[in-house]
Amino acid sequence: MKGRLIAIGDIHGCHREFEELLGKLELEKxxxxxxxxxxxNRGPDSAKVIALARQHARLSLLGNHELRLLNYxxxxxxxxxxxxxxxxxKQLSHHDWAYMSAMPLTYHDAGxxxxxxxxxxxxxxxxxxQPARIVTRIQVVAKDGTALKRSEDPxxxxWSEVWNGPPFVVYGHTPRTEVVRLKWSLGIDTSCVLGGSLTACILPEKRIVQVRAREKYYQP
Ligand SMILES: [Mn+2]
Structure with a gap:
């Protein structure tokens, strides 16, 4: 397939950082x-992020925050x-809800x-x-094999430490200060909304492109 495959981590309403990152990527057709x-959720403007996504992204995957709003x-x-x-x-339009409803769980690039x-x-x-409640939420794997949040069993x-691919998995959701690169996975949630940075990963090279958060928008 022609062109680059570019994954972008958790944006959480940080529309300015998202826009800056899109510019830095110099996207082509x-x-x-x-x-x-x-x-x-959490950041300044969720609706603006969805508008930018509609314009520039091929697709967006379902996160636990979208799942929670859709369930509500x-x-x-x-x-x-x-x-x-x-x-x-308050920010979401009918269009935004339609966009969120259409988000798939995974994107597989067989090539x-x-x-x-x-x-x-x-x-x-x-x-x-694996169902949405696992693939949108898992952080750690408990002794009995269930998927949990980090805080539930520190x-x-x-999960990435017990994941032996193939396939190679690029994921977000677990916020960290830096990307975490293992043999079979790459974690790219670098805590933008918490004042970290927003990360893109260009495949297949796994080249990282980042922008710094302009401020700390959310305190957990
Ligand atoms: Mn998440």
């Missing part, structure tokens, strides 16, 4: 930009909403033997059989 989910829209049950989700709800996903995978079953290994 055949490039495929894939956003790794969590476009929304479907059920009307606000139990799982967080405080700053309400700011996002490059790479899979893009928001959070990650359990070692089994096969990656393409001593459990990160």
């Amino acid at each position: 055949h490039d495929r930009v894939v956003l790794l989910g969590d476009l929304v 829209r479907k059920t009307g049950d606000p139990t799982h909403l967080k405080k700053n989700d309400y700011d996002t709800l 490059h033997r790479v899979v893009l996903v928001h959070a990650g995978f359990l070692p089994s079953p096969a990656w393409h059989r 001593s459990a290994p990160h």
